[in-house]
Amino acid sequence: MPSLSPSLYDLSFTQLEKRLAEAGVNPVHLQALWGFIYRDTPASSLPPPLRRWLDQHLGEHKSFTAELPEVADEIHSADGLTRKFLLRLEDGQVIETVLMGYEGRHTVCVSSQAGCAMGCVFCATGQMGFVRDLTAGEIVAQVLHAKKVLKRYHPDARLRNLVMMGMGEPLNNYDSVLRALGTISSEKGIGIGASKITISTVGVLPGIERLTREKQPYGLAVSLHGSNQQERQALVPISQKWTLEMLMQSCREYCAATGKKIFFEWTLIDGKNDSPETAERLGKLLSGIPSHLNIIPLNPTAGYQGEASESGRRFQKIIRRSGIPCTFRQRRGIDVAAGCGMLKADKLKK
Numbered sequence: 001m002p003s004l005s006p007s008l009y010d011l012s013f014t015q016l017e018k019r020l021a022e023a024g025v026n027p028v029h030l031q032a033l034w035g036f037i038y039r040d041t042p043a044s045s046l047p048p049p050l051r052r053w054l055d056q057h058l059g060e061h062k063s064f065t066a067e068l069p070e071v072a073d074e075i076h077s078a079d080g081l082t083r084k085f086l087l088r089l090e091d092g093q094v095i096e097t098v099l100m101g102y103e104g105r106h107t108v109c110v111s112s113q114a115g116c117a118m119g120c121v122f123c124a125t126g127q128m129g130f131v132r133d134l135t136a137g138e139i140v141a142q143v144l145h146a147k148k149v150l151k152r153y154h155p156d157a158r159l160r161n162l163v164m165m166g167m168g169e170p171l172n173n174y175d176s177v178l179r180a181l182g183t184i185s186s187e188k189g190i191g192i193g194a195s196k197i198t199i200s201t202v203g204v205l206p207g208i209e210r211l212t213r214e215k216q217p218y219g220l221a222v223s224l225h226g227s228n229q230q231e232r233q234a235l236v237p238i239s240q241k242w243t244l245e246m247l248m249q250s251c252r253e254y255c256a257a258t259g260k261k262i263f264f265e266w267t268l269i270d271g272k273n274d275s276p277e278t279a280e281r282l283g284k285l286l287s288g289i290p291s292h293l294n295i296i297p298l299n300p301t302a303g304y305q306g307e308a309s310e311s312g313r314r315f316q317k318i319i320r321r322s323g324i325p326c327t328f329r330q331r332r333g334i335d336v337a338a339g340c341g342m343l344k345a346d347k348l349k350k
């Protein structure tokens, strides 16, 4: 039976400090406890007051747990460079976490919600609908799981990059996502540098505005998919509420305030958004915004087909001609790993 005690991974450094103080443990030991939780410091090397605190508070039917989610399924690409996990949370919800390793760079792709309310027509997660937000602890636990797997296959490698591009819309779960990223990016915690972390959003304006106001140190990716309102709205229903014009204005303000560029994502779909006219219009739309365009070949889902086969390179050429750096999302190994939400969708079919 899963325990329903709160997870230690939910607590920030400051919150944990408070808990220790309440229990009368000298705060000087906090760093060691954080090391035990996030950095594999063995329990045997902890100072005795901390070990006593852990004995009293950590475990089933105690104040806290520090369990990683159960692996419900796992697939990996033939070359072993992409490993995709279906993780079962305490209430039975399953989410996806992906570990990718190309040219010695290891990246984890993390989910922020079970399901998603945004309903993008080509997205398997969107087709499932929204179930619930993940807690900060559940987001942190995905990264710890990825670290554990990486250690198994590449004992000397470090997990250096993180993208919030799994299931869900991170800016619809702002507080938990940002709290989790605090732990993940902290040098005392998991230690993935803030500049190596990218939050991907479909364009939740209040969230982008908050990132701007708070000058958050993380990278921002915006899923665009359309070069004018009509084209975008057909793929991304939420753009009826937050229009393309409003989104681009928000992006400009973000860049001006943070001095950073934005990674725009473009899922390329045959006959919908892959024409030379669209590429020309997109070039103009992005002019003046420090940006990088990342083209993602469509992964066909049960409810949506339309992989563009020929048009990608032509599209890329036009974008580059307008002075915007443009790359294809690496897809090596995606043969088995598929796209966002697709392993779960596949599993449910069986």
Ligand code: SAH
Pocket: 120, 122, 123, 124, 164, 165, 166, 167, 168, 169, 170, 200, 201, 202, 222, 223, 265, 266, 267, 296, 297, 298, 299, 300, 301, 339, 340
């Ligand atoms: N909700 C956020 C982050 C998760 S989706 C967002 O939409 O940005 C991460 C990326 O995967 C998005 O750019 C999304 O458009 C893309 N994506 C979703 N389903 C896809 C599919 N079937 N094929 C290709 N890309 C897909």
Ligand code: SF4
Pocket: 116, 117, 118, 119, 120, 123, 124, 125, 126, 127, 166, 167, 168, 169, 202, 223, 340
């Ligand atoms: Fe949600 Fe992103 Fe999928 Fe759109 S693409 S439905 S925002 S997870």
